[in-house]
Amino acid sequence: MRVAVYREEHFNAAHRLYNPAWSDEKNDSVFGKCNNPNFHGHNYRLIVRVTGEPDPETGYVIEFKTLSDLIKEHVLRHFDHKNLNLDTPWFRNLNPTAENIAIVIWNILRKQLDNRLDLTVRLYETERNFVEYPAA
Amino acid sequence: MRVAVYREEHFNAAHRLYNPAWSDEKNDSVFGKCNNPNFHGHNYRLIVRVTGEPDPETGYVIEFKTLSDLIKEHVLRHFDHKNLNLDTPWFRNLNPTAENIAIVIWNILRKQLDNRLDLTVRLYETERNFVEYPAA
Amino acid sequence: MRVAVYREEHFNAAHRLYNPAWSDEKNDSVFGKCNNPNFHGHNYRLIVRVTGEPDPETGYVIEFKTLSDLIKEHVLRHFDHKNLNLDTPWFRNLNPTAENIAIVIWNILRKQLDNRLDLTVRLYETERNFVEYPAA
Amino acid sequence: MRVAVYREEHFNAAHRLYNPAWSDEKNDSVFGKCNNPNFHGHNYRLIVRVTGEPDPETGYVIEFKTLSDLIKEHVLRHFDHKNLNLDTPWFRNLNPTAENIAIVIWNILRKQLDNRLDLTVRLYETERNFVEYPAA
Amino acid sequence: MRVAVYREEHFNAAHRLYNPAWSDEKNDSVFGKCNNPNFHGHNYRLIVRVTGEPDPETGYVIEFKTLSDLIKEHVLRHFDHKNLNLDTPWFRNLNPTAENIAIVIWNILRKQLDNRLDLTVRLYETERNFVEYPAA
Amino acid sequence: MRVAVYREEHFNAAHRLYNPAWSDEKNDSVFGKCNNPNFHGHNYRLIVRVTGEPDPETGYVIEFKTLSDLIKEHVLRHFDHKNLNLDTPWFRNLNPTAENIAIVIWNILRKQLDNRLDLTVRLYETERNFVEYPAA
Numbered sequence: 153m154r155v156a157v158y159r160e161e162h163f164n165a166a167h168r169l170y171n172p173a174w175s176d177e178k179n180d181s182v183f184g185k186c187n188n189p190n191f192h193g194h195n196y197r198l199i200v201r202v203t204g205e206p207d208p209e210t211g212y213v214i215e216f217k218t219l220s221d222l223i224k225e226h227v228l229r230h231f232d233h234k235n236l237n238l239d240t241p242w243f244r245n246l247n248p249t250a251e252n253i254a255i256v257i258w259n260i261l262r263k264q265l266d267n268r269l270d271l272t273v274r275l276y277e278t279e280r281n282f283v284e285y286p287a288a
Numbered sequence: 289m290r291v292a293v294y295r296e297e298h299f300n301a302a303h304r305l306y307n308p309a310w311s312d313e314k315n316d317s318v319f320g321k322c323n324n325p326n327f328h329g330h331n332y333r334l335i336v337r338v339t340g341e342p343d344p345e346t347g348y349v350i351e352f353k354t355l356s357d358l359i360k361e362h363v364l365r366h367f368d369h370k371n372l373n374l375d376t377p378w379f380r381n382l383n384p385t386a387e388n389i390a391i392v393i394w395n396i397l398r399k400q401l402d403n404r405l406d407l408t409v410r411l412y413e414t415e416r417n418f419v420e421y422p423a424a
Numbered sequence: 425m426r427v428a429v430y431r432e433e434h435f436n437a438a439h440r441l442y443n444p445a446w447s448d449e450k451n452d453s454v455f456g457k458c459n460n461p462n463f464h465g466h467n468y469r470l471i472v473r474v475t476g477e478p479d480p481e482t483g484y485v486i487e488f489k490t491l492s493d494l495i496k497e498h499v500l501r502h503f504d505h506k507n508l509n510l511d512t513p514w515f516r517n518l519n520p521t522a523e524n525i526a527i528v529i530w531n532i533l534r535k536q537l538d539n540r541l542d543l544t545v546r547l548y549e550t551e552r553n554f555v556e557y558p559a560a
Numbered sequence: 561m562r563v564a565v566y567r568e569e570h571f572n573a574a575h576r577l578y579n580p581a582w583s584d585e586k587n588d589s590v591f592g593k594c595n596n597p598n599f600h601g602h603n604y605r606l607i608v609r610v611t612g613e614p615d616p617e618t619g620y621v622i623e624f625k626t627l628s629d630l631i632k633e634h635v636l637r638h639f640d641h642k643n644l645n646l647d648t649p650w651f652r653n654l655n656p657t658a659e660n661i662a663i664v665i666w667n668i669l670r671k672q673l674d675n676r677l678d679l680t681v682r683l684y685e686t687e688r689n690f691v692e693y694p695a696a
Numbered sequence: 697m698r699v700a701v702y703r704e705e706h707f708n709a710a711h712r713l714y715n716p717a718w719s720d721e722k723n724d725s726v727f728g729k730c731n732n733p734n735f736h737g738h739n740y741r742l743i744v745r746v747t748g749e750p751d752p753e754t755g756y757v758i759e760f761k762t763l764s765d766l767i768k769e770h771v772l773r774h775f776d777h778k779n780l781n782l783d784t785p786w787f788r789n790l791n792p793t794a795e796n797i798a799i800v801i802w803n804i805l806r807k808q809l810d811n812r813l814d815l816t817v818r819l820y821e822t823e824r825n826f827v828e829y830p831a832a
Numbered sequence: 833m834r835v836a837v838y839r840e841e842h843f844n845a846a847h848r849l850y851n852p853a854w855s856d857e858k859n860d861s862v863f864g865k866c867n868n869p870n871f872h873g874h875n876y877r878l879i880v881r882v883t884g885e886p887d888p889e890t891g892y893v894i895e896f897k898t899l900s901d902l903i904k905e906h907v908l909r910h911f912d913h914k915n916l917n918l919d920t921p922w923f924r925n926l927n928p929t930a931e932n933i934a935i936v937i938w939n940i941l942r943k944q945l946d947n948r949l950d951l952t953v954r955l956y957e958t959e960r961n962f963v964e965y966p967a968a
Contacts, residue, residue, distance in 0.1 A: 155387045156423035160416035164958065166846040166873040166915075171617060182618060184625070190915035193846040193873005195958050203423040209307060210318060211385035216417040217320070235846075235870035249619035251563045270423075278844065278875050280568035281624040287564035287611040287678075288424055288696055291659045292695035296688035300550065302438040302465040302507075326507035329438040329465005331550050339695040345579060346590060347657035352689040353592070371438075371462035406695075414436065414467050424696055427931045428967035432960040443753060454754060456761070475967040481851060482862060483929035488961040489864070521755035523699045542967075552704035553760040559700035559747040559814075560832055560968055572822065574710040574737040574779075598779035601710040601737005603822050643710075643734035686708065686739050715889060726890060728897070793891035795835045824840035825896040831836035831883040831950075832968055 154270075156203045157212075159219040163232035166193040167248040191235060196253070197276035198223070200261060204269040214269065222264050227257055250277045254285040290406075292339045293348075295355040299368035302329040303384045327371060332389070333412035334359065336397060340405040350405065362396050386413045390421040426542075428475045429484075431491040435504035438465040439520040463507060468525070469548035470495065472533060476541040486541065498532050522549045526557040562678075564611045565620075567627040571640035574601040575656045599643060604661070605684035606631065608669060612677040622677065634668050658685045662693040698814075700747045701756075703763040707776035710737040711792040735779060740797070741820035742767070744805060748813040758813065770804050794821045798829040834950075836883045837892075839899040843912035846873040847928040871915060876933070877956035878903065880941060884949040894949065902944050907937055930957045934965040 169186040170179040179187045186192070200223055204213045230240055236248040242256045254275040262271055276282040305322040306315040315323045322328070336359055340349045366376055372384040378392045390411040398407055412418040441458040442451040451459045458464070472495055476485045502512055508520040514528045526547040534543055548554040577594040578587040587595045594600070608631055612621045638648055644656040650664045662683040670679055684690040713730040714723040723731045730736070744767055748757045774784055780792040786800045798819040806815055820826040849866040850859040859867045866872070880903055884893045910920055916928040922936045934955040942951055956962040 153391070154423040155390065156420040157387065158418045158420070162958065164872050164874050166871040169619075173617075185913035188913050188915070188919070190918040191846040191871055191873065192844050192913040192915065193871070193875075194844050195873075195875040206385070206387045206391075209309075211305075211383035211388045213387055213419075216386075216413075233865035233868050233872040235868070235872065238870040239868070247619035249614070250624075251565065251614045251621055252619045254563065255561070255614075277624075278842065282566045283621075284564040284566070287562040289663070290695040291662065292692040293659065294690045294692070298550070300464050300466050302463040321505035324505050324507065324511070326510040327438040327463055327465065328436050328505040328507065329463065329467075330436050331465075331467040342657070342659045342663075345581075347577075347655035347660045349659055349691075352658075352685075369457035369460050369464040371460065371464065374462040375460070414434070425935070426967040427934065428964040429931065430962045430964070441755075445753075478929070478931045478935075481853075483849075483927035483932045485931055485963075488930075488957075519755035521750070522760075523701065523750045523757055524755045526699065527697070527750075549760075554702045555757075556700040556702070559698040570822065572736050572738050574735040593777035596777050596779070596783070598782045599710040599735055599737065600708050600777040600779065601735070601739075602708050603737075603739040641729035641732050641736040643732070643736065646734045647732070686706065713891075717889075791891035793886070794896075795837065795886045795893055796891045798835065799833070799886075821896075826838045827893075828836040828838070831834040 153205055154203050155206055155213050156201050157214055157216070157219065158199055158201050159216055159223065160197065160199045161220065161223045161228060163196050163198065163228050164193065165196060165231055165234050165236050166191040167236040167243075168192070169247055169249060171247060191237070194277050196231075197282075198227070198257065199274040199276075200257075201272040201274070202265065202269050203272075204266075222261065226260050226264055250275055250281065250283040251285070254283050258285050289341055290339050291342055291349050292337050293350055293352070293355065294335055294337050295352055295359065296333065296335045297356065297359045297364060298334065299332050299364050300329065301332060301367055301370050301372050302327040303372040303379075304328070305383055305385060307383060327373070330413050332367070333418075334363070334393065335410040335412075336393075337408040337410070338401065338405050339408075340402075358397065358400050362400055363393055386411055386417065386419040387421070390419050394421050425477055426475050427478055427485050428473050429486055429488070429491065430471055430473050431488055431495065432469065432471045433492065433495045433500060435468050435470065435500050436465065437468060437503055437506050437508050438463040439508040439515075440464070441519055441521060443519060463509070466549050468503070469554075470499070470529065471546040471548075472529075473544040473546070474537065474541050475544075476538075494533065494536050498536055499529055522547055522553065522555040523557070526555050530557050561613055562611050563614055563621050564609050565622055565624070565627065566607055566609050567624055567631065568605065568607045569628065569631045569636060570606065571604050571636050572601065573604060573639055573642050573644050574599040575644040575651075576600070577655055577657060579655060599645070602685050604639070605690075606635070606665065607682040607684075608665075609680040609682070610673065610677050611679075612674075630669065630672050634672055635665055658683055658689065658691040659693070662691050666693050697749055698747050699750055699757050700745050701758055701760070701763065702743055702745050703760055703767065704741065704743045705764065705767045705772060706742065707740050707772050708737065709740060709775055709778050709780050710735040711780040711787075712736070713791055713793060715791060735781070738821050740775070741826075742771070742801065743818040743820075744801075745816040745818070746809065746813050747816075748810075766805065766808050770808055771801055794819055794825065794827040795829070798827050802829050833885055834883050835886055835893050836881050837894055837896070837899065838879055838881050839896055839903065840877065840879045841900065841903045841908060842878065843876050843908050844873065845876060845911055845914050845916050846871040847916040847923070848872070849927055849929060851927060871917070874957050876911075877962075878907070878937065879954040879956075880937075881952040881954070882945065882949050883952075884946075902941065906940050906944055930955055930961065930963040931965070934963050938965050 169183040305319040441455040577591040713727040849863040
């Protein structure tokens with residue numbers, strides 16, 4: 153009788169995609185306009201899914217506000233209105249593609265949740281480009 | 289060759305979250321503003337998913353209108369423009385959290401569907417707070 | 425060179441539509457299911473529009489956060505997770521239709537804004553039913 | 561460590577639902593207004609999901625633009641601003657229900673993707689009527 | 697103290713854009729893929745705005761359901777699941793561009809509304825292409 | 833008989849809000865997290881409205897694709913995947929608030945349109961924060 157609980161949050165950040173081991177030409181050819189040296193940015197839409205059994209006394213798997221506060225404290229505080237490449241420790245040596253950002257957020261939140269709860273992270277880079285980790 | 293068919297419906301209802309076995313203080317501390325004694329309300333957005341094999345003669349797993357009519361007759365007729373705690377039989381002794389409402393709706397609709405069809409219910413309490421039952 | 429600045433906020437409330445001067449029959453015939461005595465509810469979506477000239481030093485007509493804080497302090501604090509008929513002073517003798525709620529919110533916010541700024545309030549009762557005051 | 565990558569595209573098409581082996585009466589009774597002989601149409605919203613492991617050098621499972629180009633070349637070019645029944649080869653003998661269109665699109669795209677990648681297709685016929693193939 | 701009341705409705709229709717007084721070449725060059733001889737189609741999203749003073753007894757300018765029923769009876773009944781060019785009388789000699797469809801709908805609804813009420817029609821051909829008549 | 837035609841486009845950009853004539857303290861107190869020295873970013877949603885009379889031969893005020901191409905050539909080409917402060921000439925000495933970006937875009941597009949057409953620009957910085965210029 154497992155129920156999935158979803159909470160959507162948003163953060164606005166700058167980033168740049170490139171591989172420092174590559175030439176400028178190769179970076180341009182692979183990452184195109186996403187490799188702009190002065191960065192560009194997105195309104196990232198983040199949907200966190202937590203799965204478990206509802207507590208019989210409250211009817212909650214996890215309270216929406218509790219989940220929202222966890223995301224704000226452990227993700228948004230570090231990501232919102234930041235430059236992902238320059239202002240956060242996670243993307244010093246990791247390209248901030250949507251795939252990698254979703255994996256980083258999953259690793260951050262996984263540590264904050266009880267083991268009986270499962271976790272999935274969906275991240276929208278734009279309305280039409282998005283990722284989910286782990287894939288079902 | 290199973291296909292999932294989804295139909296979205298809406299209902300507008302009042303509710304209050306609390307556990308009658310608890311003190312007012314405990315209810316306030318756990319349920320916060322959702323425990324307002326005079327109720328509050330939501331536009332619930334309901335997405336019902338039915339999975340099966342398309343009929344070779346029609347190309348349908350289940351016709352969208354058939355699914356919509358089932359939801360209207362067995363769910364919306366009882367939930368729309370109602371007070372979930374006072375006007376429905378299901379939440380007399382069950383706290384109407386999003387989790388519990390989704391489970392109740394699943395139990396109602398499960399009885400209306402052929403056994404060869406699988407059923408999942410997603411319920412949005414707000415745009416950013418939603419649940420799914422059963423969790424995949 | 426006037427610019428309109430918009431901020432969207434949300435509140436979840438219960439309400440009931442009826443006219444106490446009328447018989448039950450007349451209330452039912454005019455207000456239908458919106459006259460449910462135990463209330464029903466909505467996720468109200470509120471879009472506040474403030475029009476003025478940008479300040480040359482900041483580039484702002486009004487900062488989004490300032491506008492958001494005004495709405496939260498003067499509207500949401502009184503309306504969110506409340507019963508509009510029973511928990512607020514404005515709808516004791518005024519039917520909480522979308523039209524009347526929008527006019528009440530306009531009157532509340534008008535007092536908080538400098539005279540050089542114009543104000544319009546849009547209120548969504550559902551995704552498909554909404555109002556704006558004053559009408560352009 | 562599999563990640564799902566989603567790309568949303570749109571196409572606008574006319575179609576008609578009917579089974580040529582049936583009488584007009586039976587077609588009308590099963591397909592109703594969708595059986596209009598002069599066709600009707602939809603803005604189809606298509607979400608393609610591709611699942612795999614991110615490449616360690618790029619951080620991509622598949623680049624959003626690569627996926628978008630594949631969909632445009634192999635699906636939209638044939639479906640957008642077309643009559644699905646008359647202008648495409650796939651629905652000469654197959655009823656263009658949402659279920660069947662999703663299966664056709666899946667078969668088209670499956671051939672274009674590396675075997676290490678999984679594929680799912682979601683198709684919205686309207687905002688409230690949609691399907692997914694294969695069902696998870 | 698005028699308030700604008702909005703109701704959103706939807707219809708799904710096929711159409712073709714062309715000018716019968718022109719050559720095929722000119723039609724193709726002006727209307728492009730919208731000139732497909734076998735038609736294409738859209739989920740049209742229609743937002744009707746009616747402006748007036750709220751009735752002091754009800755708090756309504758016009759009841760949402762009344763407005764919805766007017767649109768269903770006088771517009772959707774004729775447009776939904778139809779071919780605009782072939783199945784309706786309005787576009788026999790009038791090109792069914794979004795502009796012209798909006799003007800036709802305005803003329804239909806204007807006759808159904810009391811003179812003290814103002815009317816505006818917004819029509820979405822796609823999420824990103826839409827029109828409004830009359831322009832404010 | 834004027835009709836408004838709307839086209840929605842998107843661009844993803846980095847920016848930073850600050851006034852170089854002010855101290856760091858004053859910039860922080862006025863612009864808060866929007867003053868992050870390494871920039872942040874947004875998916876800007878741009879809705880351009882052009883008003884005029886439909887051409888009797890085509891039924892168009894302006895073709896959606898023509899309007900889209902104008903926006904792409906004169907706005908998106910300069911703004912999309914850019915740093916508004918560093919990569920464009922317009923915000924060297926002008927703070928890139930939503931208000932100022934909308935005015936800049938209006939000035940760019942005004943030069944591209946015939947005088948018989950009116951122009952309004954709406955710009956969404958986030959889903960809930962947006963502006964319009966000129967204000968009606």
